[in-house]
Amino acid sequence: MIRQDFSRIDAKRKHADHRKKQFATPQYAALQYDTRLNFYTIPPTADITLEQFEQWAIDRLRVLAELEACSFRNKTPQETAAYMKPLLDKYLPLSGTSSGSSKLQEERMKDHYSHFILRLAFASTEDLRRRFSRVESMLFRLRFMENDIKERQLFVEGLNLEWDIVGKEEKMRWSEELRAAAGGPLVLRNVEDESWFKVDWERVPELVEGRRVFVRGGKAYVPGREQISMVVAEFTKRLDKALEMTSRALPRLDEDDRLTPILAHLSNNFTTPDASYSSSATSLPGADISARNIDNLSSSFPLCMQNLHRSLRRDAHLKHYGRLQYTLFLKGIGLNLEECLVFWRTAFSKITDDTFNKEYRYNVRHAYGDVGGDSNRRGNGYSPFSCQKILTEHPPGPGESHGCPYRHFSIDNLTALLQAVGVKDHEVLRGVKEDKEKMKFHMACNRVFEYAHKQEIKKVKEDGTWGAAELETIVHPNEYFKRSYLLKNLGKKEAASEDEERADVKMED
Ligand code: SF4
Numbered sequence: 001m002i003r004q005d006f007s008r009i010d011a012k013r014k015h016a017d018h019r020k021k022q023f024a025t026p027q028y029a030a031l032q033y034d035t036r037l038n039f040y041t042i043p044p045t046a047d048i049t050l051e052q053f054e055q056w057a058i059d060r061l062r063v064l065a066e067l068e069a070c071s072f073r074n075k076t077p078q079e080t081a082a083y084m085k086p087l088l089d090k091y092l093p094l095s096g097t098s099s100g101s102s103k104l105q106e107e108r109m110k111d112h113y114s115h116f117i118l119r120l121a122f123a124s125t126e127d128l129r130r131r132f133s134r135v136e137s138m139l140f141r142l143r144f145m146e147n148d149i150k151e152r153q154l155f156v157e158g159l160n161l162e163w164d165i166v167g168k169e170e171k172m173r174w175s176e177e178l179r180a181a182a183g184g185p186l187v188l189r190n191v192e193d194e195s196w197f198k199v200d201w202e203r204v205p206e207l208v209e210g211r212r213v214f215v216r217g218g219k220a221y222v223p224g225r226e227q228i229s230m231v232v233a234e235f236t237k238r239l240d241k242a243l244e245m246t247s248r249a250l251p252r253l254d255e256d257d258r259l260t261p262i263l264a265h266l267s268n269n270f271t272t273p274d275a276s277y278s279s280s281a282t283s284l285p286g287a288d289i290s291a292r293n294i295d296n297l298s299s300s301f302p303l304c305m306q307n308l309h310r311s312l313r314r315d316a317h318l319k320h321y322g323r324l325q326y327t328l329f330l331k332g333i334g335l336n337l338e339e340c341l342v343f344w345r346t347a348f349s350k351i352t353d354d355t356f357n358k359e360y361r362y363n364v365r366h367a368y369g370d371v372g373g374d375s376n377r378r379g380n381g382y383s384p385f386s387c388q389k390i391l392t393e394h395p396p397g398p399g400e401s402h403g404c405p406y407r408h409f410s411i412d413n414l415t416a417l418l419q420a421v422g423v424k425d426h427e428v429l430r431g432v433k434e435d436k437e438k439m440k441f442h443m444a445c446n447r448v449f450e451y452a453h454k455q456e457i458k459k460v461k462e463d464g465t466w467g468a469a470e471l472e473t474i475v476h477p478n479e480y481f482k483r484s485y486l487l488k489n490l491g492k493k494e495a496a497s498e499d500e501e502r503a504d505v506k507m508e509d
Contacts, residue, residue, distance in 0.1 A: 033108035035155045036096050037143060039235060040242070044113045053117060054262050059091040060114035061266060064135040069473045071138065072435075072443050081142060086468045094143065096151055120259075121266035123246035128267055133243060137236045144228055156227065161234060166196035166221060174214060174221065181214040182223045195224035204230065284485055289334040291343035297333070300484035302445060302477045303405045304390060305329050306421055311401035316350045321394055322402040323360070325385055327367045332384035332478035337368045386476045387442050406432070406441040423448055446474055449484070456487035 031042065048056075066087050070080040088094070094111055095101040115136070122132035144152065171178065178196065201220040207213045213220040222230065289297070298309045308326040312318050318326065323344075330340055341364055345356055365371045367382055387404065396403040405414050411433055418429060428451045435444035450457060460466035474480045 031109075031112070033105060033112070034097075035158065036094055036108070036147060036151060037140070037155045038108070038112055038115070039159060039238060040112065040115050040119075041238065044109075044116055046109075048113060050262075052113075053259070056110050056114040057117040057121065057262070057266050059110075060118055063087055063092050064118070064132075064139065065475075066473060067138050067142075068131070068135050069443065069446070072440060077142075077145070080138075081146070083468050084142060087472070088142075090469065096148055098148060098151065117263075118266065119243060119246055120250070121263040123243050123250055124267060129240070129243045129247065133236055133239050136239060137232055140235050141228065141232050144231060156231060159231075159234070161199075161231075163197040163199050163222075164219075166198055171196060174216070177214045177216075178221055178223075181212060181221070195227075196221050197224075197227075198222070199230075284334060284482060287334070287485065287489075289339070291335070291339045291346065294330070294335075294343055297481075297485070300481050300488060301329075302474075302480040303417065303421070303448065304403065305477055305481070307405050307417060308401050310420075312347050316348055319400050319402075320363075321396070322400060323363065324367060324382075325390065325402040327364055328382055328384040329477055329481075331368060333481050337365065337370055340364055340368070384476075384478050387445070388475070390477070391441055404441055404445075406436055406444045407439075411436060418448065423451060425451060442473070442475055445480070449474060449480060453484060453487045456490060459490065460487070 031044070031046070063084070067080070067084060070083055075083065092107075092111060092114070093103075094107050095104055097104065101107075118132065122128040147155070178194075182194070198219040198221055201208050201213075201215050201218060204213060204220050204222060204226075207222060207226060208215060208220055212226065213222050215221070294309070295313075298306060301309060305326065308318060308322050308329075311322065312326070327340060327344070330343065331337075335343065341361065344360060344364055345353075348356055348360065362371060369382075390402070390404045391407050394402070396408055405417055409417065414432070414436065415429055418432065423429065428447060431447050432444040435441065435447060457466075457471065460470075470483075474483065
C-alpha cells in the first residue's frame with residue numbers, strides 16, 4: 001500500500017523533473033580537439049542546430065560513398081588518395097595542427113559530430129554496420145597516412161594502446177633478430193632508425209604468422225611501418241564494438257520525431273547515395289532541347305531513360321509511372337512545358353487529340369507545376385527522380401517500363417538491352433553482372449557511363465578541364481545526361497566559343 005502511494009507521488013515528481021530538465025540550461029560543452037585524428041571514443045556533447053545535424057551528416061556520407069566507390073573500382077591507395085583529396089577538401093576538410101589554420105576546431109568538430117550522427121543512422125542492421133565500419137576505417141587509414149609524422153606519433157601515444165616503446169639499448173641487443181624479422185639487410189639497413197614497439201604476440205597474429213616480427217618472452221617486436229595496420233585494426237575493433245552498443249540503444253531514439261526521419265533518410269542514402277536535383281546545376285545553355293531533338297539526345301540518356309524512350313517509340317504509349325519518371329527527367333534536362341506536351345502528343349501517335357487532351361495533358365502540366373496544388377506546393381511541380389527514388393520506390397509491374405534496368409531487369413534482359421544500346425564489351429558486361437549480384441546498381445550504371453565515354457573522360461582528365469568534382473559518382477539520371485552531353489559535345493563547345501571569339505574580334509575591328 002505504502003509502495004503504491006509512493007509510486008503515484010513519484011510519478012508526478014518524475015513528470016515535473018522531466019519538464020524541469022527539458023527547459024534547464026544543458027550542462028553540455030564543446031570539446032577541445034588536440035589532434036587531427038580521432039578514435040571517436042567520446043560522444044559529442046555540445047548543441048548543434050538541426051540543419052547542421054543533417055548537413056554535416058550528408059557531407060560525410062558523400063565522402064564515405066565515394067570511398068566505397070573507389071574500393072569497388074579496385075583503385076590503388078595512391079589513386080584513392082588522389083581522387084579523394086578534392087572531395088575531402090570540399091566536404092570534410094581536416095587540417096593538421098601544424099597548418100596553423102584558424103578553422104581547426106570547427107573542422108574537427110564537424111568531423112566528430114558527423115561520425116557520431118552516421119553511427120546512429122547506420123547502427124540499425126548488420127549490413128549497414130559492416131559497411132559503415134569498413135568505409136570509416138578506410139577514411140581513417142587515408143587520413144592517418146597523410147598526417148605528418150610528429151602529429152601521428154603524438155596521436156598514437158595518446159591512444160594508450162598498451163604498446164611498449166623499444167629503447168635504444170634493447171634495439172641494439174636484438175639488432176640481428178630485428179633486422180632478420182623485418183625483411184633482411186636490404187629492406188632494413190639500420191635497426192636504430194626504425195621505431196619499434198612491443199605488444200603481446202596474440203595481438204598481431206598475422207604478423208607472427210607471416211614471420212614479419214621478432215617474438216621473445218611472449219612479446220612481438222613490431223617495426224614502426226607496421227604501425228598503421230595495427231592502429232587501423234584497433235580503430236575498426238573499437239568502432240565495431242561501439243556500433244553494436246549503439247544498435248542496442250537505438251529503440252530509445254524512436255521517440256524523437258525530429259531525428260528519426262533524418263536518420264532514416266541517411267541510412268536509405270547509404271543504399272544509394274541520393275542527389276537532389278537543381279535545374280541550374282543541370283541546365284545546358286545553347287543545347288537544342290526540343291521535342292524534335294529528343295531522339296538525338298536520347299543517346300546521352302542513362303539506361304533507365306533509354307529504356308523508357310525505346311518502349312515509348314515501340315508501343316507509342318507508356319503507363320503512368322513511366323510517363324511520370326520520363327516527363328520529370330525531360331523537364332530536368334530543360335525541355336519546357338510546351339515542348340514536352342508536343343513531345344508526348346506526337347509520341348502517342350495512335351490516339352486522338354481528344355483522348356490525349358482528356359487523359360494525358362493534365363498529368364504533364366501537373367508535373368511541371370502548371371496545375372495542381374498540395375504536392376506541387378513549390379509551384380514548379382515535382383523534382384526529377386534521383387536514382388535512389390527510382391531504385392527503391394514503385395518497382396515496375398508487368399507491362400511497365402519505369403524503374404532502373406540494372407535493378408529491375410533479369411540479367412539476361414539487362415545484357416540484351418545493354419547490347420542493343422551499344423555496350424558489347426565482355427569485360428564491361430561481366431562487371432555489370434557482378435555489380436548487379438552485389439546489388440550495386442548505380443555502380444553498374446557508372447561503369448557503363450565510363451565505358452561509353454572512355455575517350456572523352458581520358459581527354460578531359462589529361463587536359464585538366466575536368467577534376468574529381470566533375471567526375472564524382474553519378475547518382476541522378478539528369479546528372480548522367482548532363483555529363484554525357486557535355487563530354488560528347490566537347491569539340492563543338494570549343495568550336496562555338498572560338499566562333500564567338502572570332503565574332504567578338506570582328507566587332508572590335
Ligand atoms: Fe537510371 Fe540511376 Fe539506374 Fe542509372 S542507376 S539507370 S541513372 S536509375
